[in-house]
Amino acid sequence: MFIIICPYCGERDQTEFSSGGEAHIVRPKQPTELSDDEWAEFLFMRKNIKGIQFERWNHSHGCRKWFNVVRDTSNDKIHAVYKMGEKPPINK
Amino acid sequence: MSQELRINNNKFIDQTIRLSFKFNGEKLYGYKGDTLASALLANNIHLVGRSFKYHRPRGIMTCGSEEPNAIVQIGKDPSLTDPNVRATEIELYEGLEAFSQNCWPNVKFDIGGINNLLSPLLPAGFYYKTFMWPASFWEKYEFFIRHSAGLGKSPSKPDPDIYDHKYYHCDVLVVGGGISGIIAAKLSAENNNETLLLDDKNTLGGTTIYQKNDCFQINGTYTNYWLEKEINNIKNIKNLTIKTRTSLAAYHGYNYLLAKENLTDHLNPDERKDKIRQRLWKIRAKKVIIATGSIERPLIFNNNDRPGIMLSSAIKKFIDFYGVKTGKEISLFTNNDSAYETAISLKKSGVNIVSIIDIRDISSSKIVKEVEKLNIKIYWKHTVVNTEGYRRISFIEIMQLSDDGSGVIGKKIKLKSDCLGISGGWTPMVHLFTQSGGKLKFRSDDNVFLPDKSKTPSDQISIGSCNGDFDIKDIILNSNKEVKTFLGIKNSSFDNLKVESSNEEKKKNIWLLPSDKPIGKTKPFLDFQNDSTAKDVKLALREGFKSIEHVKRYTTTGMGTDQGKLSNMHALGIIAETTGTNMGELGTTTFRPPYTPLTFGAIVGRNVGEFFDHTRKTAMHNWHVQNKAKFENVGQWKRAWYYPKNGESMFEAVQRESKAARESVGILDASTLGKIDIQGTDASEFLNRVYTNAWSKLAIGKCRYGLMLNEDGMVYDDGVTTRLGENRYIMTTTTGGAANVLSKLEDYLQTEWPELDVYLTTVTDHFSTISICGPNSKKILNKVIPYLDLSNENFPHMSFKNSKINGIKCRVMRISFTGEHSYEINIQSNYSKNVWEMCMNAGKDYNITPYGTETMHLLRAEKGFIITGQDTDGTMTPSDLQMDWIIGKKKFDFIGKRSLYRSDTIRDDRKQLVGLLTDDPKEILEEGAQIVEKLNQKPVEMLGHVTSSYFSPNLNKSIALAVMKSGKKLKGKKFFVPMENKNINVTVTDTVFFDKENKRLNA
């Protein structure tokens, strides 16, 4: 049970948040121009890293804002939290 | 009653308060301050249960939560009885009633004991080897095993007790109120930290509080006196909260910990009324200090499980703390100095010590010299090779150890003993540290696993004996030093203590002690609760098991309710020894929470009955109740299902309601549908992107049905959206999908399309929706809102009007989910029950009929309208639903568009929505039933299944919707729906059964 610092509300318990999977997967601007394989890459393929992972979180029982989290999946340590659209403060 | 085993003058037991209790029906007495275990021992009762597999007699072995044998059932009341309670932990109260668990017909004569004679046939993996074959017999075996195993009985009636949850935040949490915990709590609280100190016992002080021995002194006084003074002092520190009878159950990440506080289990039953029984503390601590201590290890030798064989430290606590002699002629068997402390305590209380058997060659520490002065016979370099006595140990047999310790030599000596204390060294309680994610390191000097400071996940330290300090001097000095560093404290009142201890010189360890008999003929028990022996572990290794986790499961070592607190280290030691591995490399099995079992009551707290989940009720709910509606749960909503009249069955009520809605007028509470208010200059563009069809050209005041997909092209939700203004829409969603749809839309808005000027607000609860449908619906609406022009020209199908009812604003939509001419009135929820009643009044002459969800489903099925979640299951594309008309092919993009022409989604043999008619119009299909073509084929090919099925009163025949492979091509073809005792003949049809031309919408 970790603690997440929502960039809008501050420190809150994990139970207030929901996870939205891997971050920085941009929806293609022109899906029609993609092959089946390219579209499948966007649609289905997600990393499952043991270690530093960039992921999306939603403060679903709070301000309902989406933001990004850099978390080490091996020990749940959160290294950074940043707003949507912002550059990751840690190199990917 | 004789209490000749009880010594007087004990400050922890109040001998002025006598308590009566019953054990296996026998009336006994104890005193205030006793545990059930100490009271039983004072009554000379050691035998308390039978072992799990061989049903060997077992006695009280410890004095704490590690107890493997003395597991009892408390009470008989079918709602209050409590299984698997450790007799060593439960405090005695007046009227306590306890029963042995694992024996039948009684603990003294136990039929399962025959297994003991058969034990050569019950080796490791016995259950796996025997009962798994043939597989079809498993049910019979299981009954037999469970019956004879009998790990307590769960209560058969609801639990009337109250349980509580409490959130708690503090700067420092100290777990364990022994000497190091007390030092830590005092230092922490004195230095302005909000501190919480927990201990699972009812008194603080751990083992030091009853340590009155010349060898151990602090500043010139006995350690117990010194500690008692410290405890009295800390009770007055303002920012220190102390909770006793509170056991730490789990240590999660980010210093989130769960603890269970026992509030009433020590009270008489009549004192418990209306009190909270247990409270689960959910603690978030900035820093955690673990001071959980250590538990003594047993020794593993032949027949080491007889009643009367106990941990030496337990014997010491029973005499020093509870004032109970555990025997009249006690022997002690040890590999370290701890047993000598027990010897001194016993001698002081006048108990005869037969002998001390020590596997070491010699020891000359202070405490050993003290014991020698007391003329107690010590057999150095000896081991116990056998014990005798069935229900209670009577004799021990000892022999000299060979120089390498692998065998025995010389003559066997037989000693009379009614109690044998065993001491195999100490195991630090590192459970909490590992639960938190910490990694252990191995110290080979005394074979202990300790917290590895460099692999500690959160802000915490372990101090005292759980950190590997076993000497009182080390414990005090190191605890002081560690806590100071951890909390950044400069000066401490413990800095200049003068501590004296015995200075233990050496220990010796033999995991499996030798006997004069070959191992195959001995019974050296490892796991007392699960009855696994050192032999079983060796057999598992011979059979090829290598991983400690596998050996554990195969032999069941460490898998009882005690979680192998006593047995795990020996199992590891024997595995390491047998396989020639280093114990440190072998590692331990995983320590999982809870540390000691939790009650379900404590886990769920107040979230029971009506508080288990939220219940959502519409504003008209009470009207439905008064009108005898039956309700169904849709998510958290209670929806009116149908309204039976004069004892009607559900079928009869639904048939009547369905007919009335088509013949005259029906009324439905549709308030639970999700409603999302969408505003912003890009609202139309947003809808274009989230729905499959086009929205920009929808005129203000018009409504449109929309289908929403997931990015994978599968139908996700549907509903009617109305354009309220240039930049404003109101979207409806399905009842169950409302919250998820809003989340999904927010996700896209915030993360993919932040450039869009759109705001979403949920207004589901703000507005109630009354749906009036049927050929007479217009007349009803006309009475309720007389000045609203309802002509087809002014107010056509799929349009909306702002209006007022008695001056209250409302929105009226002319939309239909039944195929009938219908209206939906949306009005602020607090007026809606009133408006509903106005409609009912207005409809009196037209037999206005309230209908529920079941009739709604039937009516829409007659029209072939889908219900997402019933006719779809996350694998249906719009094309699969024969809804290609709703795809805006010219649109540049929408959620899921690209997926609609992936190679998989364009296959024409996908499952597609069809209509089904039974050849016998009276036959109603079961939803979920499979559809097949050939009955004799093996295996039968499943072509699809029924998704919706009803008897239509308006068509006077059975109708169904189904999904079938290549369904679009199957119109007119015949299939079977095989049921348990018949095959139903069906024909594939169009999905629209009623009013195919949609004439009734404008009727």
Ligand SMILES: [Zn+2]
């Ligand atoms: Zn927030």
